[in-house]
Amino acid sequence: MNSGYSFFSFHEMKKIVYLLVFALLITACHFEPLNNKSELKIVVASDIHYFLKEYYKDCDWFEESVLQGDGKMVTYCDEIVDAFIKDVEKINPDLVILTGDLSFYGEKGSHEALAKKLLTLKDKGIHVAVIPGNHDIDSIYAKGYGKDDFIKVDNVNAEMFKSIYKDLGYDISYHQHRDSLSYSIQLNHKYTLFMMDSTAHQLTGSNLDIGGYFTESTMEWLEDELKSVKDNDRIPIVAMHHNLAIHNNLINQGYTIKDYQTIAKLFQNYQVPFVLTGHIHCQNIREVNGIYDIASSSLLDAPLQYGVMTLKDNGMEYHTQSLKISQDANEYFDLVSSNKFAEAFEVIKDKKIREEMKEVVVKANRYYFAGNIFLHIDELKNMKGYAYFYKEEGEKLSFYKGYLENLMSDTNNNQSLNLIY
Numbered sequence: 113m114n115s116g117y118s119f120f121s122f123h124e125m126k127k128i129v130y131l132l133v134f135a136l137l138i139t140a141c142h143f144e145p146l147n148n149k150s151e152l153k154i155v156v157a158s159d160i161h162y163f164l165k166e167y168y169k170d171c172d173w174f175e176e177s178v179l180q181g182d183g184k185m186v187t188y189c190d191e192i193v194d195a196f197i198k199d200v201e202k203i204n205p206d207l208v209i210l211t212g213d214l215s216f217y218g219e220k221g222s223h224e225a226l227a228k229k230l231l232t233l234k235d236k237g238i239h240v241a242v243i244p245g246n247h248d249i250d251s252i253y254a255k256g257y258g259k260d261d262f263i264k265v266d267n268v269n270a271e272m273f274k275s276i277y278k279d280l281g282y283d284i285s286y287h288q289h290r291d292s293l294s295y296s297i298q299l300n301h302k303y304t305l306f307m308m309d310s311t312a313h314q315l316t317g318s319n320l321d322i323g324g325y326f327t328e329s330t331m332e333w334l335e336d337e338l339k340s341v342k343d344n345d346r347i348p349i350v351a352m353h354h355n356l357a358i359h360n361n362l363i364n365q366g367y368t369i370k371d372y373q374t375i376a377k378l379f380q381n382y383q384v385p386f387v388l389t390g391h392i393h394c395q396n397i398r399e400v401n402g403i404y405d406i407a408s409s410s411l412l413d414a415p416l417q418y419g420v421m422t423l424k425d426n427g428m429e430y431h432t433q434s435l436k437i438s439q440d441a442n443e444y445f446d447l448v449s450s451n452k453f454a455e456a457f458e459v460i461k462d463k464k465i466r467e468e469m470k471e472v473v474v475k476a477n478r479y480y481f482a483g484n485i486f487l488h489i490d491e492l493k494n495m496k497g498y499a500y501f502y503k504e505e506g507e508k509l510s511f512y513k514g515y516l517e518n519l520m521s522d523t524n525n526n527q528s529l530n531l532i533y
């Protein structure tokens with residue numbers, strides 16, 4: 113030993129410095145906020161469910177099966193995503209947030225193709241931040257559609273997801289959670305955004321559960337992060353796939369995140385003003401413990417809408433805008449709803465009455481999922497089929513009568529929100 117105070121050789125010291133610099137780089141990617149503006153423009157969309165055409169190009173029965181589905185215009189997803197990207201370029205926001213279910217059923221090729229399209233925004237200087245939904249990771253339903261049968265396709269695990277979307281959120285993260293795909297972004301001098309992974313998997317394994325939850329480790333990480341945000345007098349906002357609120361008394365099973373009351377209490381304690389969610393494919397805004405849950409409808413469902421949000425130091429303004437494509441999205445949604453309700457309405461023997469009654473529920477369904485049924489109450493009540501729900505025909509269709517009343521009881525404008533805090 114040549115001196116009393118040196119424990120390390122020069123080479124060892126050099127190694128330690130390198131290791132420290134490396135550790136700093138991987139634990140915190142962005143010390144600087146995303147930008148210095150006091151007013152931020154953010155575009156938010158959800159449940160794109162992108163499906164690579166390659167996976168069904170030889171199948172002539174795929175479109176038929178989609179028309180029996182839930183209304184998503186899956187076979188138009190390229191046109192819709194391209195139109196969305198064009199709109200976003202025109203809006204030129206500071207950030208685009210996508211709240212999960214990026215892929216149809218978690219196919220690797222769908223994820224890769226969507227990421228490629230989204231990266232064109234990045235090339236134009238527009239940041240994009242994604243989180244996974246319940247369809248996106250370790251999906252056992254990932255498959256293609258061949259001539260006569262399904263075909264096997266690759267899905268993705270959590271590590272692959274993070275790698276495919278590495279430049280679509282993770283690159284601008286401030287902190288990342290080690291055990292999930294959650295991360296935070298310092299948006300400006302005031303706002304921290306938490307992109308929360310509610311898909312109930314951990315990086316080391318999978319656990320399919322469409323209900324979604326935050327693991328214990330995710331909750332601990334989130335609480336620590338919220339504490340530090342509060343200490344620094346910043347405003348935390350949250351994006352996650354599963355809903356924080358119960359958006360509908362009939363339709364909520366599997367949509368609202370597990371232990372939502374505990375999570376809402378946590379958000380209340382740390383003054384989260386609103387959360388951005390998706391999953392339910394219904395444009396709906398509900399309050400829980402004073403926190404607004406803005407659920408974006410699926411970008412693939414009529415009216416093909418996304419949210420545009422302005423964040424100010426003391427509040428926010430939010431409204432939705434719709435895309436235009438070659439096919440009439442309302443007509444398409446009505447056709448799928450009509451197919452879905454057809455069998456149940458067979459109990460009405462008079463064909464004319466049956467169709468008139470069905471038309472009321474078909475329209476109400478579309479208005480409700482678009483988030484603007486409050487504008488159409490008189491129109492629905494004045495339709496020929498409406499009165500039959502309150503005659504003997506209505507008794508034969510008691511479920512649909514209840515469903516219709518449930519939809520028509522929503523008096524909110526779910527397509528816009530202004531908050532001051």
Ligand SMILES: [Fe+2]
Pocket residue numbers: 159161213245247391393
């Ligand atoms: Fe979805």
